[in-house]
Amino acid sequence: MGFLPCLRVYGQVRLSQKNGCGTTLGAAAIMFLEETNMKNKKLLLALAALVAVVAVLLGVYFATRPQGIQGEKTVTVTVVHKDGSEKSFTCHTDAEFLDKVLLDENIVVGEKGEFGLYFQTADGETVEGEGWWKVCIGDEAASTGASQIPVTDGASYKLVYTVGW
Numbered sequence: 001m002g003f004l005p006c007l008r009v010y011g012q013v014r015l016s017q018k019n020g021c022g023t024t025l026g027a028a029a030i031m032f033l034e035e036t037n038m039k040n041k042k043l044l045l046a047l048a049a050l051v052a053v054v055a056v057l058l059g060v061y062f063a064t065r066p067q068g069i070q071g072e073k074t075v076t077v078t079v080v081h082k083d084g085s086e087k088s089f090t091c092h093t094d095a096e097f098l099d100k101v102l103l104d105e106n107i108v109v110g111e112k113g114e115f116g117l118y119f120q121t122a123d124g125e126t127v128e129g130e131g132w133w134k135v136c137i138g139d140e141a142a143s144t145g146a147s148q149i150p151v152t153d154g155a156s157y158k159l160v161y162t163v164g165w
Contacts, residue, residue: 068096
């Protein structure tokens with residue numbers, strides 16, 4: 001690698017006329033260095049593009065993630081059991097998300113994990129087999145779990161015992 005002091009890089013590799021190197025560097029070595037320089041530029045451009053995409057995705061996530069509403073609220077949570085019977089709970093809370101209301105009011109038995117609140121028991125009834133609790137906002141099935149549902153004053157929520165998919 002004794003030829004490196006003879007090179008200068010100005011967007012491309014050129015032979016230096018200084019230090020007496022002149023044309024002692026072969027054409028194959030110059031082509032190798034040019035290809036290496038282009039590969040490094042492509043790698044840096046790809047890395048910059050990846051960083052830009054990640055930054056945009058993070059921006060979109062933080063701009064659109066559910067925001068909890070602070071302050072005192074009154075909400076209704078209705079549990080629809082496997083046999084079709086219903087029990088409603090009127091809850092006065094300052095919780096920002098539904099999971100906290102469900103736990104604080106002892107409506108469900110569960111624990112918070114990596115993916116939010118996980119529960120199999122609501123109003124004393126535990127799911128069996130392929131059963132699960134569907135969380136609804138009003139009468140519409142929620143697209144997220146209880147840990148990501150903001151609590152709004154006057155809203156109604158349902159936990160519906162569901163079998164299968």
